[in-house]
Amino acid sequence: MTPELTLGPLVLPTPLLMAPMAGYSDLPFRLAVRALGGLGLAFTEMLNPHSVLIGGGRKRTALLATSPEDRLLGHQTYGSDPALVVEAARWLEAHGAALIDINLGCPTRKIANRGAGAGFLKKPDQALLMVRAVVQAVRLPVTVKLRLGWDTNLVSTTGLIGELEQTGVKAITLHARTGIQGYTGVADWREIRRAVETARTVPVIGNGDIFTPGQALAMFRETGCRGIMVGRGILKDPWLIRRIWDALQGKPDIEPTREERARFFLDHLDAMARHYGEDTGPLLFRKWIPQYAPSLRLDKATKHRWLQVRDGRELRADIVKCLAIE
Template structure:
């Protein structure tokens, strides 16, 4: 379960998470409403890696909520099948992982302790939970214990801490390692930062110095293959986790694969190629959800696909209201397919927002060793 160090100047490395080799050492981060089976397949068509489904709530899985059961769909050729679980109760988490084992629902379990969304943190979940060190350790321990008979690796993702006054990542990394996690991933921001500002990659380097027996993955501000290589050089991390950087650009995984193999990174696609990708995404969503629902879901991706390209406001509005494949084809036909990939399309994408105070349960910070499960903290629906 260890990773080979990054050779200087090459970008080549071998990452193993339990029995699974991840080559290139790239993980698609779970994103609510984004990383469904259609989007994962689209990204997988561009390159290898580990592709994680949307966040699944342990309580909702155990209770077999229809939406949750639909969300754990995987392609027949998708391997390893990677599922991210959210939970705050060790017993419920153990039940959920045993269900995964007994019903062969996934090959890898990733645990979410990084979500900064207020509806999660106000109940003590997500990025609030690692502050409760004993409870955090017990949740990891129960998940690992339940997964062990099937040899399913359990990984843990977390943030630097709640805010600058409540830093938790070094304790979280050590506790995850001590309790059997196969790897840890650190998003280089606190919960209070949300997605604002700049990720602190130096924290990833410090975590790598403290967690030595399992891989450490870095997350935050990877918007290009060059960003990924630079993170690994600067931090010594064993792999990268990509989230917002692939929104509207699933070909980022092609670029990452080329970079880690020491091959030239392809130029960005022209507008004609982007149009083809949009059409492919639409087809996959229609197959998964039905045409009407799938095309509605595609709308959220349109501004990211068209970012930086000279496309008029009327045409952009049309893409934002698309409701059928025929309508999409008509709109795509109106684009100038020869327009080259614009420089304005590079850089940060997706939500950024602003920093803010983290909403926590009353008295949450009083005792970090409190083992009590947060009252009414189990969310009964999946997806974040």
């Protein structure tokens, strides 16, 4: 039986979530992954409250862009100033958001040193105050995403999970690494299991190191988590969530062909050109080249050449020629 995941009033079609990823989880990528199937919920990247409230211009428009096909979508925000985070959450609610997620997990020094993201795990009481303030300020379901702790003091499973549950959040996503670990080492799924055992009313979503359908099945089995969030794995293989969904339903794992991958790659480039503009889109797209290179079996010279191209149209023409697609 496939696990079911409900976040307050939101019943997810599948228990599989695409992680918020700054610079990657934008509208073109979300729509491309949704079209492949299996996705229960996607997130925006972490939104700076200043940009949400007073930012202007094309960057903010592109960050906040969504569409009727882009459902279900959670908006993630973060910050060290609870009043500002509350205001951003209210603004997002007034502008049609369906769910607010609070980031208590970003380990980037610039953010954590200011006391935001995973920086909050150094002072769990303040994290709780902020989360409670946001929950009380909006009618939308509010969720949190956190790491195990800032350092080896694993605040998540030594109290914080239970206390977060009391704030009224509708789900807790746990990336099973500490803040100082960044992305090194391995995610400690035993801590996800502990969080699952602690949380009585709120679903725990497991996160960390899912790169194959087999690993996702193992995480469900070993931790008892109610949902799984996939991050880096989906950047390398946009089919991953669909493949996990097939595995959960006992269907065979059908890997896409190189032709399908090449077509996806080009469609993604075109979608970015439409979204960000014919000049900027293809240049922004270059960050995807190293992600897709292994599954497209790109040789080093081609990859290097594409990363150097300064003209979007030239890049597209070269891609079409090299991958032999119309």
